[in-house]
Amino acid sequence: MNDTVEGGGATLQAAGVTPVTAPAPRPGEPVLEGEGLVKEFRGGDGGIIRVLDHVSIAVRRGEMVAIVGESGAGKSTLLHVLGALERPSAGRIRLAGQAVEGLTEGTLDALRNRTVGFVFQFHHLLREFSALENVMMPLRIAGETLASARERAGVLLERVGLASRLHHRPGALSGGEQQRTAVARALAARPSVLLADEPSGNLDRYNAEALHDLFAELARDQSLGLVVVTHNQSLASRADRVLSLGGGRLVQSDVHGGG
Template identity: 50%
Template sequence: MSSPVLALRGVERTYVTEAGALNVLRGVDLDVYPGEVVGLIGPSGSGKSSLLHAAGLLEKPNAGLIALDGRDCSKLSERQRTKMRLSTVGFVYQFHHLLPEFSALDNVAMPAMIAGKGRGEAREAAQVMLEQLGLAQRIEHQPGQMSGGEQQRVAIARALANSPKLLLADEPTGNLDPANSAAVFQALYDQARKRGVAALIATHNMELARYMDRVFALKDGHLVAQRF
């Protein structure tokens, strides 16, 4: 078996509130492998977003090890964490967060340009990505000229722009109707499989969760494997 792209060992996350310490992650262990789509379910406030933020190096856990592509990221500086995120991790959120004044093409090309690619090369790669996601007719459209499902597919293309090893998605279909939810999930799933990207997806949609390779529920700060 190949090595995991994402490896979590004993990850803990505690927030200080007026009511006292809130322990949302209590020693989480998880491996996610290339081309695998893993689901994360649980009620609001259970810690799904905290787990994704820790896995994507957006937040530092209070304890535990996080390894991306075989590299222990626990003691990296903030600059090193940012560089690791840019090169290794792609994010998709419930809200697409596309820049409204830019076209779909430029929204997708922007991460590659930030990473140092030339504008022409980045736009060429972005066009290929958008075409693969069925958006050939929307390349020059701004987000406001597209449907919710199209906007999310652009967001998926942007997340994949730098060829990440890990894709993290937080309720990526949460704002969509059932038909668009299914289409967006299928696009994300197909791209993860095709590119060998390890994907960890938090969702409330149990119908979509059934199609994932593995599913875990976050309960009392621990991951519990689910069977359908």
């Protein structure tokens, strides 16, 4: 790992950001809440397009929730709003018990980086770094020591079945191994919430099934609130609840979950 990465992790105070200490949710309390969420965009003709229309959702620790729906229904937009990557046009969000509205961008970034892990369809690994270094990255940025970050990254990569691939760069990893590395990186900062957007969309059936098993295990073993957007029926069937997004509304789906 080069000097730039090893030297990362300036304190939030030095960067002029006020840290937010979110209260730890008590057992049974939601770790992710969205209430009355509205998201609107202005179309090319100048009209307003409402993608999310008063959506509400609550996800508890240890629970896996799948969100399904047609392409273009707004599933990725909902995930971005829930993860505080985008602000809603209206409505409220709480991450690990902390209200999001009213926070400055810097404070919101700090809260999101500490409480939410993201896994996308494309893994976005840094190709010049090994699997171990990629997983260490968010920890170093957060200010953890090199030794602590290396130990945590090694444990996570072992957890996702990559103990023998720590020092391989992404180009030397299979598609499934790259995505499992991305999952380990998302877990590095010990988030309360893991959000995944079509995480197995680019994988073959064998690797997709292995990743689906991993997500179901992680929600339980890591005590995460897990929300996954997917078209994959196999992944949705592993969820505790399956919700369908259509016409801007989120409703209980007839797809069976909890299998």
